Structures are given as C-alpha cells and as structure tokens.
Amino acid sequence: MIKAILIFNNHGKPRLIRFYQYFAEDMQQQIIRETFHLVSKRDDNVCNFLEGGSLIGGSDYKLIYRHYATLYFVFCVDSSESELGILDLIQVFVETLDKCFENVCELDLIFHMDKVHYILQEVVMGGMVLETNMNEIVAQVELQNRMEKSEGGLSAAPARAVSAVKNMNLPEIPRNINIGDINIKVPSLSPF
Amino acid sequence: MTPSVRLQEMIRVIRSARTQGEERGIIQKECAEIRAQFRQTDNGERSHSLAKLLYVHMLGYPAHFGQMECVRLIASPRYSEKRIGYLGAMMLLDEKQDASLLITNSIKNDLSHSSQYVQSLALCTLACMGSSEMCRDLAPEIERLLRASTSYIKKKATLCAVHIIRKVPELAELFTPSARSLLSEKNHGVLHGAVVLITELCERNAETLDKFRKAVPELVTIMKGLVTSSYSPEHNVAGISDPFLQVRILRLLRILGHNNDSASDAMNDLLAQVATNTDSSKTAGSAVLYETVLTIMDINSESGLRVLAVNILGRFLLNNDRNIRYISMTSLQKIVQTDHNAVQRHRGTIVDCLKDQDTSVKRRALELSLALVSPVNIRSMMKELLIFLSSCPVELRSQTASGIFNAAERYSPSKRWHIDTILHVLTTAGGDVRDETVPNLIQLITTASELHCYTVHKLYRALVKDISQQSLVQVACWCIGEYGDLLLKGECEEIEPVQVTEDDVLDALETVLQSHMSAPATRGFALTATMKLSTRITDNVDRIRSIVSIYGSCIDLELQQRAVEYNALFKKYDHMRAAVLERMPLMEKNSPGHTNGDSSGEIKEPEPAKTKPVEPILLSEPANQVCDLLDLLGGTDTPVQPSSAPTSTATTTSSADLLDLLGGLEPTPVPAVTVYEKNGVSLKIQCDSQTDTDITVTLIASNSTQNDISNFTLQAAVPKSVQLQMKAPSGNVIAAHGLGQVTQTVLLNNPNKVSLKMRVRVSYSDQGTMLQDTVQIDSFPSPSWNSQPSIGVL
Numbered sequence: 013m014i015k016a017i018l019i020f021n022n023h024g025k026p027r028l029i030r031f032y033q034y035f036a037e038d039m040q041q042q043i044i045r046e047t048f049h050l051v052s053k054r055d056d057n058v059c060n061f062l063e064g065g066s067l068i069g070g071s072d073y074k075l076i077y078r079h080y081a082t083l084y085f086v087f088c089v090d091s092s093e094s095e096l097g098i099l100d101l102i103q104v105f106v107e108t109l110d111k112c113f114e115n116v117c118e119l120d121l122i123f124h125m126d127k128v129h130y131i132l133q134e135v136v137m138g139g140m141v142l143e144t145n146m147n148e149i150v151a152q153v154e155l156q157n158r159m160e161k162s163e164g165g166l167s168a169a170p171a172r173a174v175s176a177v178k179n180m181n182l183p184e185i186p187r188n189i190n191i192g193d194i195n196i197k198v199p200s201l202s203p204f
Numbered sequence: 205m206t207p208s209v210r211l212q213e214m215i216r217v218i219r220s221a222r223t224q225g226e227e228r229g230i231i232q233k234e235c236a237e238i239r240a241q242f243r244q245t246d247n248g249e250r251s252h253s254l255a256k257l258l259y260v261h262m263l264g265y266p267a268h269f270g271q272m273e274c275v276r277l278i279a280s281p282r283y284s285e286k287r288i289g290y291l292g293a294m295m296l297l298d299e300k301q302d303a304s305l306l307i308t309n310s311i312k313n314d315l316s317h318s319s320q321y322v323q324s325l326a327l328c329t330l331a332c333m334g335s336s337e338m339c340r341d342l343a344p345e346i347e348r349l350l351r352a353s354t355s356y357i358k359k360k361a362t363l364c365a366v367h368i369i370r371k372v373p374e375l376a377e378l379f380t381p382s383a384r385s386l387l388s389e390k391n392h393g394v395l396h397g398a399v400v401l402i403t404e405l406c407e408r409n410a411e412t413l414d415k416f417r418k419a420v421p422e423l424v425t426i427m428k429g430l431v432t433s434s435y436s437p438e439h440n441v442a443g444i445s446d447p448f449l450q451v452r453i454l455r456l457l458r459i460l461g462h463n464n465d466s467a468s469d470a471m472n473d474l475l476a477q478v479a480t481n482t483d484s485s486k487t488a489g490s491a492v493l494y495e496t497v498l499t500i501m502d503i504n505s506e507s508g509l510r511v512l513a514v515n516i517l518g519r520f521l522l523n524n525d526r527n528i529r530y531i532s533m534t535s536l537q538k539i540v541q542t543d544h545n546a547v548q549r550h551r552g553t554i555v556d557c558l559k560d561q562d563t564s565v566k567r568r569a570l571e572l573s574l575a576l577v578s579p580v581n582i583r584s585m586m587k588e589l590l591i592f593l594s595s596c597p598v599e600l601r602s603q604t605a606s607g608i609f610n611a612a613e614r615y616s617p618s619k620r621w622h623i624d625t626i627l628h629v630l631t632t633a634g635g636d637v638r639d640e641t642v643p644n645l646i647q648l649i650t651t652a653s654e655l656h657c658y659t660v661h662k663l664y665r666a667l668v669k670d671i672s673q674q675s676l677v678q679v680a681c682w683c684i685g686e687y688g689d690l691l692l693k694g695e696c697e698e699i700e701p702v703q704v705t706e707d708d709v710l711d712a713l714e715t716v717l718q719s720h721m722s723a724p725a726t727r728g729f730a731l732t733a734t735m736k737l738s739t740r741i742t743d744n745v746d747r748i749r750s751i752v753s754i755y756g757s758c759i760d761l762e763l764q765q766r767a768v769e770y771n772a773l774f775k776k777y778d779h780m781r782a783a784v785l786e787r788m789p790l791m792e793k794n795s796p797g798h799t800n801g802d803s804s805g806e807i808k809e810p811e812p813a814k815t816k817p818v819e820p821i822l823l824s825e826p827a828n829q830v831c832d833l834l835d836l837l838g839g840t841d842t843p844v845q846p847s848s849a850p851t852s853t854a855t856t857t858s859s860a861d862l863l864d865l866l867g868g869l870e871p872t873p874v875p876a877v878t879v880y881e882k883n884g885v886s887l888k889i890q891c892d893s894q895t896d897t898d899i900t901v902t903l904i905a906s907n908s909t910q911n912d913i914s915n916f917t918l919q920a921a922v923p924k925s926v927q928l929q930m931k932a933p934s935g936n937v938i939a940a941h942g943l944g945q946v947t948q949t950v951l952l953n954n955p956n957k958v959s960l961k962m963r964v965r966v967s968y969s970d971q972g973t974m975l976q977d978t979v980q981i982d983s984f985p986s987p988s989w990n991s992q993p994s995i996g997v998l
Contacts, residue, residue, distance in 0.1 A: 029262050030295075032332060041264040058562040059530040094451045095531055096491030100441060101448070122219070123212045125262065126255050129291055138331030140363045140400060143393045144441075144448040152356065156321050160284045 014098075014139045015073060016043070016088040017132065019121065024048040027083065027121040028128055032139030043067045051077050051084050061095050064088055078102045082118050101144060105135050108146050112153060130156065211255045218263075231265055242273045250277060251288045258292055271296050271303045278310045283322065286314070290325040294332045308338050315345045320357055323349070327360040331367040339368040343375050350382040355391035362386060362397030366404045376405055380412060387422050392446050395426065399452040406459050417460050420470045427453050427474055431481065442486035454478075454495040461503030468504040475500050479512055490520070490528050494535070501539050514539070514546035521553045526562045533557065533568035540575045551576050555585075558592045563600070570600060574607040582615040586625055594632050601636035605629050609641060619652040623659055627676070631666055634673025642678050649683060650788060660687040664704065668712055672721050678729045681716060684709060685733030686787055688740040706744045709737065714751060724760055731755060731763060735770045739785045749774050880966060880979040884909035885938075887918075887966060889981060892949070899952045899960070906945045907938035915969040916946050922962050927953040938968075 019028040026044050035043065046065040054062070056079060064073035068088055076098045077086040085102050089095075106116075112131055113120040121128055134149045136142060143149050214234055221227035234256060241253040254273055261267035274296060277289025297304045307329075314326035327349070330342060346368060349361035365379045383405060386398035406413040430445045430453075441447050457475075461468040478496045483489045493516055500513040520532030533554070540547045547554075554576065557569035570592070577585045586608065593604045608629055616622035626645050630637065649659050663680035671677050684691060691704055716722050716730040731752070738748040752774065755767035773781050880887035885907055892900040907913045916936045922928045933948040954960060967976045 026262055026264075034333070037261070037264070037266065037268075044264075057526070059526040059564050061527065061530060062564060092455075094455075094491055094495060096487050096494060096527065097448055097451045099527065100488055100491060104441075123215055125215075125259050126211070126288065126291065130287070133291075133328050137328050137360060137363050138367045140331070140366060141396065141448060142359060142363055144396070144446070145392065148393065156287075159319075159321055160287065163283050 013092055014087055014089050014136055014141075015068065016086075017136065018044055018047055018084075018086045018088070020044060020048055020084055020086075021082050021118055022052070022084075024052070027118065028125065028132070030129070030132060030136075032136075039067065047075060047086055047088070048084070050075065051079075051086060060099060076102070078106070080106060083121070097141075101135070101141060104144055104146055104149075105132070108135065108149050111146065111150050127157075211252055211259065214256050215259060218259075228265075231260055231263070235260060235265070235269075239269060242270070251282075251285045254288050254292050258288075258295060261295060267296055275303055275306045275310075278307050278314075283319070286322060286325055290329045294329055297333060304333065304335055304338070308341055311338070312342055312345060315342065315349065320354055323357055324360055327357070327364045331360070331364040334364075334367060334371065336371045339371045339375070343368050343372070343378055347378050347382060350379070350386065355389070355394050358386070358389070359391065359393035359397045362394065362401050366397075366401050369401075369404050369408065373408055376408060376412065380405060380415070384416075384419065387419060387426070392449050396449050396452055399423075399449070399456050403452070403456045403459060406456070413460065417464060417467045420457065420460055420467050423453055423457055423460075424471055424474045427457075427478070431474075431478055441488040443483055444486070444488040444492060447488040447492050450478075450492045451495045454492070454499050458499035458502045461499070461505075463504065465504050471499075471503070472505060472509060475505065476509055476512070479509075479516060484516075484519070484523075487525065487527070490523070490525070494520070494528075494531055497535060501535070501543070510543060511546050514543055514550070518550040518553060521550060521557060526560070526565055529557060529560070530562070530565050530568060533565070533572050537568065537572050537575065540572065544576075544578075547572075548576060548578075548581075551581070551585075555588050558588065558596075563597055566596065567600060567603075570596075570604060570607065574611060577611040577615060579615045579617075582611065582617060583621075586612065590625070590628055590632070593629065598636075601633045605633050605637045605641075609637075609644070613644075613648075619648075620655055620658065622648065623652060623655060623662075627662060627666065630673060630676035630679065631670070634676045637675050642675050645679050646682055649679075650686075656683075656687045657690040659683055660691045664691055664709070664712065667716070671716055671719055674723050674726050677716055677722070677726050681713065681726070681729040681733040684713065685729075685736035685740075688733075688737045692741065706737075706741045707747075709741075710734065710744060710747055710751070713737075717751070717755075724762060727760070727763055728766060731766055731770070735773075736785045738774075739782045879981050880964070880977070882977060883970075883975070885913065885966070885968065887964070887979070897953060897955050899954070901950050901952070903948045903950060903964070904945055905938060905947075905966075906942055907940055908942045909970070910940055911971055912940050912944075913938040913968045913970055915967070915974075917967045918948055919965040919967070920950060920962055921965075922952065922960075923958060925954070925956045925958055926960065928962075929953075 013032070015031070015033050017028070017030040017032075018026065020026045024045065029040060029044065031040060043065070046067050050062060050065055060077055062075050063071045064075050073088055073090055074095065075086055075088055076093075076095055077084055078099065079085075085106065087093075087098050087102060089098055108131060109116040109120070109128065112127070113124070131149065131153050134143055134152050143152075218227060218230055218234075221230055238253045238257050238260075241249055250273065254270060254277060257267050257270040257273075261270075270292060274289050274292035277285045278293060280286055280289065293304075293307060297307075311326045311330055314322050317323050317326070327346075330338065330346070334342070346361050346364050349357055350365065352358050352361065362383075365383075369376045369379065379401065383398060383401045386394060386401070389395050389398065402416055402419070406416055427450065430450050444450070457471050461471055475496055478492065479500070482493050482496070484493050497513040497516050500509050505513075514536075517532045517536050520528045523529055523532075536547050536550070536554070551573075554569055554572050557565055558573065560566055560569065570589075573585065573589060589604065589608050589611075593601065593608065596604055609626065612622050612625045616625070623645075626641075626648070630641070630645075649656070652659070660683045663676075663683045666676055667680040667684070688709060691709060692706060713730050713734045717727055717734075722730070734748055734751055738745050741748075752767050752770045755763055756771050758764040758767060773784065777784075877890075878886055878888050885905065888904040888906075890902045890904060892902055903918055905916060905918070914937050916933075916938055918930075918933065920928060920930060929951040931949040931951070933946050935944075935946050938944050938946050950962075952960065952962070961980065963978060963980045965976065965978045967974070969975070
C-alpha cells in the first residue's frame with residue numbers, strides 16, 4: 013500500500029501532498045520536513061530506496077524516490093509494494109504530467125495544483141495502483157476536463173437568464189402587447 | 205477573466221511574499237476572503253474558493269474550516285463543484301470526524317449517477333477515506349459496480365472493494381465471487397485490480413486462499429500471455445509487457461503456492477520460463493525478474509529452480525544500477541539461512557559490494573557478509589571485514605565491529621586468532637564498539653591462560669602507542685594489572701623480546717591516569733591496575749603507594765573513594781594486600797586446571813556466572829576488604845575500644861572462665877555481654893528482641909565463688925521518659941562454682957527513642973554478709989552488633 017505521495021522542490025517547498033492514511037495537519041507538515049531532510053542529503057549516485065523516517069512509521073516503510081531537476085517525487089510504501097515497480101510508476105506519473113502539461117516544470121505543479129491531483133487520482137486510488145498505462149490516464153483526464161468545460165458553459169446560461177429576467181419591467185408591460193413586441197425586446201438584452 | 209485565474213492569481217501573490225511573515229499576512233487575508241465566500245449563497249465561485257483553500261492547506265496552514273464546504277459542494281449537481289468537493293473531502297476530512305458521516309448519502313447517490321465520471325469521484329473518495337460505517341453502508345453498491353459495463357468503473361470498484369475489506373474484514377465474502385469472475389477480464393487495469401483484490405482476500409482468510417488455489421492455472425495462463433505475446437503494445441514498458449501486472453500476478457502466485465506442493469508444481473514451468481526469458485537490461489524487466497525470484501524462494505519449488513533464482517540475484521549484484529544491487533542483497537539476506545550454499549557461491553561478489561560507493565548498498569553488503577561467515581571461511585572473511593572496518597562510513601563502524609566480534613566468538617579457529625582479531629578491532633575502531641565489548645574481551649582473555657603473556661605484551665604495546673582508544677586502554681590496563689609480572693619477565697615466545705621495566709609500566713599507567721583523553725571509567729581501570737601491580741613487582745611499591753595517595757583527594761568521587769580504600773589497604777591491612785589483589789579467578793565454571801589459582805596457595809571457587817561483567821568484579825574488591833574486616837572483628841572476644849575492665853584477681857578470672865565452660869550453658873541467640881563482675885559474681889546482659897521503641901533484655905547472674913549466694917536481688921532505674929517493667933527473677937540463690945544462675949527479664953518501652961540508659965543495683969548475701977553494688981549500662985547490645993556497650997562502675 014502506498015501511504016503517502018509527496019512532491020517537493022530542492023528547498024523542501026511542498027508542491028503536492030497526498031496522504032492515503034490519516035495524519036493530523038501538523039503531523040503532515042512534520043513528515044514532509046523529515047522526508048525532505050532524509051532525501052535531500054542523499055547523493056544522486058546512491059540507490060533510490062531508504063527506510064522511512066520515524067514519523068511516518070519507521071523501518072516498516074520505505075521511501076522510494078526519484079529526483080528530477082528541481083523536484084523530488086517520493087512515495088512512502090509498505091512491504092506489499094515492489095520497489096522497482098514503484099520506481100517505474102513514478103516514471104509513468106512524471107511522463108503523464110509531462111504529456112498533460114506539455115514539457116512539465118515546477119511552475120505547472122505550482123499553478124495547477126488541482127489538475128495535478130486529478131491526474132494523480134487516475135494513477136493511484138486509495139493508496140493502491142489503479143492504472144499504469146499512460147495513454148489511458150491521459151485520455152481519462154482529458155475527458156473529465158472536457159466535461160467540466162462544457163458544463164461550465166451550460167452553468168453560465170442560467171445566470172444570464174436570471175439577470176435578463178430581473179431586468180425586465182414586467183409590471184409595466186401592457187396586457188395587450190403583441191408577441192411581436194416581446195420578440196423585439198429580447199434581442200436588445202443580449203449585450204448583458 | 206476565466207474562473208481558474210483567481211486561484212493562480214492568489215498563488216502568484218503568495219509566491220511574491222519576501223518573508224515568512226509577509227506570506228502569513230497574505231494567507232490570513234486570503235483565508236478571510238475564502239470564509240466570506242463560503243458564507244455567501246451560490247454565486248458560482250465556491251469551487252474556486254475551495255481550490256484556493258486546498259493550496260493553503262498544502263502550505264501547512266489551517267484549513268479545517270473548509271470541511272463543511274466540501275460537504276456542500278459534493279452535493280452540488282455541477283460536475284466542477286463535485287470534483288473539487290470530493291478532492292477537498294479526501295484531503296481535509298478523515299473518517300474520525302462527524303463531517304464524513306454527512307457525505308455517505310451523497311456518495312451513495314453518486315455511485316448510481318448516470319455519468320461514469322461522477323461515479324468515479326465517489327469511488328475514489330470511498331477508497332481513500334471511507335470509514336467502517338461508510339463501508340458497511342455502501343458495500344452492496346460496490347459489489348454491484350464490480351459487474352458494471354465499463355472497465356473504467358470496474359477497475360475503480362475493485363480497488364474500492366479492497367479498501368472495504370481492509371476496513372470491515374467480515375465483508376470479504378461479499379466480494380469473493382465477483383473477484384473470481386474478474387479474472388476473465390481483458391482490460392489490464394481491471395485485471396490488476398482483480399489480482400490486488402484476490403491477494404487481499406487470500407491474505408486474510410485461509411479458506412479463501414484454498415479456494416483461489418484453483419485459479420492458479422488461470423493466473424498462469426494470463427501470465428504466459430503477457431510473457432510470450434505483445435498483443436497490448438500500450439502497456440509495453442521498455443520491451444516488457446505490463447510489468448506492473450506481471451509483478452502483481454507473481455506476488456499472488458507466491459501466496460497461493462506457499463507451502464502447497466500442487467500449486468507450486470502448477471507454476472514451476474511458468475516461473476522457469478519467466479526467469480529465463482525476461483530481459484533484465486531495464487528496470488521494468490528487473491522488477492519482474494526480482495518478483496519471480498521472490499516467488500521461487502517462497503514456494504515449494506524445485507532445487508534447480510532455486511539455484512536459478514539465486515544466480516539471478518548474483519547477476520543482479522553485478523548490475524550497474526545500484527537499486528538492483530540493493531534489492532538483490534536484501535533478498536539474499538532473507539534466504540541466506542535456507543539456501544546458504546547457493547548464496548555462498550556469490551560470496552566474492554557480495555564482499556566486493558562492501559566497496560560500493562552507496563552507503564545503503566554497503567550496509568546490505570555488510571549484513572550479508574556477516575551472515576555468510578562460517579567456520580570454513582572465517583579467516584578470509586574477517587580479513588575483508590577488518591579492511592572494511594578501517595574505511596567504512598562512521599555510521600557503520602559500530603555495526604561492523606559488533607558483527608566481527610560475534611563472528612569471531614562463534615567461529616574462531618584458535619584463541620590466539622580470536623584475541624588478535626578483537627585487538628585489531630579495538631585498535632581500529634575502539635571508540636565505536638559497544639560497552640559490553642570490554643568485559644567480554646576480558647573474560648575471553650582470562651580463559652586463554654596460555655596466552656596471558658602474549659596478550660599482555662601486545663596490549664602493553666598498543667597502550668604505549670595510543671591511549672585515546674578507551675575500550676582498548678581499559679582492557680590493556682586490566683591485563684597489565686593482572687599479568688604485570690608476566691610482562692616484566694620479558695619472555696614471550698610469540699613476540700620478539702623487549703625488556704619492560706617496572707618504571708616503564710608505571711609510567712604508562714600514570715599517563716593514562718593523567719591524560720585528559722581518559723574517561724573516568726578508564727582512570728578507574730588504570731588506578732586498580734596500578735594497585736594490583738603492587739603485589740606483582742618488587743622494587744617500586746613506594747611509587748605505587750605515592751600514586752594511590754595522590755588520588756585520595758581526587759575531584760572524581762568514584763576515583764577518590766577507590767584511592768582511599770587502596771590507601772587503607774596499604775596502611776592498615778598491608779598484611780592482606782597480597783591476598784586481596786591476587787589474580788582474578790577464572791570466569792567459567794568448567795575452566796581447565798585453575799591455572800590462575802596455582803600461582804597462590806589457595807584455589808578459589810570459580811564465579812557462578814560465566815559472562816559476569818568485569819566492572820562489578822573490580823568494584824567488589826573493596827567489598828571483600830570490608831568483609832574481611834568484619835571477619836576480623838567477629839573473631840575477637842573483646843571490644844575494639846579499650847574499656848575500664850573491672851578489677852579482679854587473675855586467678856579468679858581464669859577460674860571463672862574454666863568454670864563457665866564446665867557449666868555447659870546453652871548457646872544463646874546473641875552473645876551476652878558482661879556488664880558487672882566483682883568478687884566472683886558476674887552479671888551479663890543479653891538482648892532478646894528489639895523494635896523501634898521496645899527492647900527486651902535478660903539479665904543473667906552467675907556465681908564463681910566457693911560459696912552459694914543467697915538473697916540475690918536486682919533493681920533497675922531508667923530515665924523518666926522510658927517505661928520499665930521487670931519480670932520475676934528465676935530465683936534468689938546462685939549455686940557456687942558457676943553451677944547455677946539467676947535470670948530476670950526486663951522490658952523497656954522507649955516511645956521518645958531517647959538514648960537508653962539503665963542503672964542496676966545488685967544485692968546479695970554471701971555467708972551472711974550483705975553486699976550491694978550499682979552498675980550503669982549506657983548502651984545495649986543489639987542482634988546486629990551495631991553498638992557496643994560501655995561499662996562504668998559507680
């Protein structure tokens with residue numbers, strides 16, 4: 013089981029935090045700092061596994077990480093996960109981000125935090141690996157984004173309709189007004 | 205302005221903060237705006253506000269006030285609001301809070317939503333933070349979705365089922381049939397989830413495990429399909445077809461084949477095929493191979509297959525990728541006990557990994573090397589490990605030293621080799637060894653009688669060379685103290701002769717005593733060694749006395765106390781010094797020959813505990829002296845302090861003693877003390893019992909004259925605060941020649957615990973002549989002999 017997924021930069025600034033087991037807010041931040049200290053002092057020529065810090069559960073858990081340019085991607089896992097498998101999964105995740113954001117960099121993770129979470133949810137669910145096929149992941153994310161955009165368009169219409177209704181002076185309209193007059197008035201409100 | 209720009213704008217503003225305080229100010233302001241937004245009615249902005257709050261939460265600021273907003277957004281009909289609401293729920297809510305109860309109904313509704321993306325949100329959230337109650341309520345829904353028409357929902361429902369089983373194990377049966385049928389799926393995501401679900405079911409229930417053993421042929425078929433064909437190129441990773449799924453299947457096969465011959469047989473061919481055909485040039489292939497090896501080692505596989513597995517791990521040790529080297533050694537560590545010979549074949553490669561640049565790999569190599577030590581390879585392995593000890597990272601020195609000690613103790617080919625090895629470690633990494641090393645080594649040295657001369661010479665030279673290694677210095681001091689005479693002889697076959705003088709040895713010990721690098725315990729060792737030498741040398745005893753005397757005023761109390769005791773040994777009990785400081789007895793029950801004991805006229809009983817630490821033995825020397833002193837005191841019949849003895853004729857006294865013996869008095873529990881003796885009449889006092897405030901004594905009168913004494917009476921007086929009660933005397937006639945006696949019991953109650961005093965008047969008739977005398981008793985004998993009576997005749 014994957015217990016936590018943390019992404020932080022070379023200075024320890026968190027860019028994505030996802031805990032699949034409950035930790036209080038304070039504890040989460042402490043775990044991030046502890047993990048950063050454990051990972052950042054390792055050279056790039058040492059292996060990518062190390063024992064988890066005491067805050068997250070100690071030696072029963074492993075930290076498996078990859079270091080890309082300015083970012084560390086760290087998965088905290090228990091013994092049921094394959095270390096080499098998780099290493100490859102990190103690669104799949106990073107390549108997926110790269111595809112979704114077109115040459116992903118740290119700024120993309122900063123300014124599109126919510127999108128990154130949505131992408132991650134298609135890879136890992138409840139601390140378990142859900143999908144490892146990058147194309148499948150990208151396709152699902154795009155479909156969801158499209159759905160959100162189309163719904164955004166529809167949701168704007170009722171607001172505008174309400175505004176239009178409010179601007180009508182219904183009591184002042186004569187009872188015997190013909191349909192032609194009403195039709196003429198509606199187009200004039202469209203600039204709102 | 206598009207809605208998402210608001211979040212990005214806030215992020216930009218936060219990032220522009222130059223100080224932590226400024227950032228806090230900005231965030232406080234933003235949070236105030238977010239709260240205001242949450243309180244407003246629906247204006248289309250709530251999802252953006254929550255997104256901003258989640259960013260604030262990631263930075264570590266409080267975000268709990270957004271929980272209810274998550275609940276509201278989840279219930280919204282809009283997908284965009286549902287989406288961010290569910291994300292917020294996963295990040296801000298936890299199952300222990302009441303708010304999570306509020307979303308159960310929303311999740312239930314969304315699980316039946318017409319849009320699979322809304323269903324997906326609900327499944328994801330339930331799998332992430334569903335509580336036991338939620339899982340019980342929603343389990344039937346999940347079971348239904350396991351039979352959904354789309355793979356997208358099926359794979360998510362499957363992992364959701366795993367979460368439910370973990371939360372509420374008794375619901376496992378609900379999912380077992382569906383799990384079985386999911387193995388027929390083609391979609392890799394669903395297959396992956398099915399394997400994870402079945403793994404979870406099997407790990408929790410032995411019966412279920414047995415049932416799913418029937419699925420081994422299916423799993424083998426799926427696995428072979430992955431291994432031999434490339435029919436799904438989209439899952440290809442570096443030439444390996446869906447390594448993630450392969451790893452999961454292999455793990456499940458391991459569980460199914462564990463301790464089961466038929467299941468193991470069913471997968472043997474497959475495992476051999478995977479082990480032989482998988483390309484290990486990339487991480488993905490290595491992951492599959494590694495999992496194959498773990499499975500082979502854990503099931504009842506053929507021995508040939510096991511050798512193949514170990515050889516794969518051996519090849520991994522040579523891999524350029526340090527990750528692969530690391531996991532290979534982790535696995536070899538696990539199987540080194542069961543497949544020792546197969547792992548031994550790779551010993552050379554493993555030892556080479558001690559030179560790896562990666563500390564993690566070094567650590568694994570060290571553990572594995574220590575596990576591979578055997579009687580056959582002890583010499584070569586120790587040579588490698590000692591080389592490693594001199595160059596390894598600081599954090600591994602202690603572990604390396606301990607490992608070497610343990611291995612040497614178990615497999616040492618000879619005592620001399622054993623001592624040499626440990627001395628080597630102490631010389632190289634003396635500061636990193638654990639505390640019990642010193643007593644263990646001392647115990648080892650005492651048992652190697654034939655090597656005492658050799659050992660003390662080697663230790664003396666090491667001491668002279670370097671006194672900073674505390675463990676080494678302590679052992680050296682101990683040996684010099686014990687075997688200093690052997691050192692001074694200068695005759696040792698194994699070492700080229702070097703003449704050592706008494707002054708040389710004392711110089712070395714004095715250097716240890718005075719060095720600022722010496723720990724207090726080390727100085728204690730040196731002082732005791734110096735003292736012991738006083739019975740091993742002939743010419744410089746005065747120098748030793750002088751050294752010991754100086755430390756009698758040492759600021760270190762432990763050292764001072766020891767020195768004071770040693771000074772007393774010199775001044776008052778010099779006649780006992782040789783015996784007190786003779787060689788330590790052997791520390792083993794079955795020690796041969798009592799060699800140490802032969803050097804003295806006495807052979808002591810061996811210590812009952814073999815591995816008794818040496819430090820307590822050293823500390824027990826003063827205690828031995830105290831016992832001896834007590835024995836000395838106990839052996840005398842007269843008090844230490846001279847007292848004004850009653851005047852009497854020598855003849856009478858001598859006669860009285862003899863007559864007492866003839867009288868055949870019964871032994872008393874505590875010796876009685878004579879408080880009065882005059883004209884052949886003696887009075888003794890005996891303490892019968894004593895508490896904090898009460899004391900019961902018996903007065904015993906006897907007559908050693910030629911004539912009977914009659915009309916004998918005793919009267920007593922005590923201070924006012926003490927209550928006195930005298931029982932009736934046993935008689936008033938004391939027969940002559942010590943043949944009779946009169947006893948009388950006195951009870952004293954001393955509630956104020958004042959110093960006890962009692963004045964006794966003795967009256968009697970001797971041939972018609974009335975005699976009377978008075979004696980004062982200022983202290984009473986007690987069973988523990990803590991106080992001595994002083995007698996005054998008034």
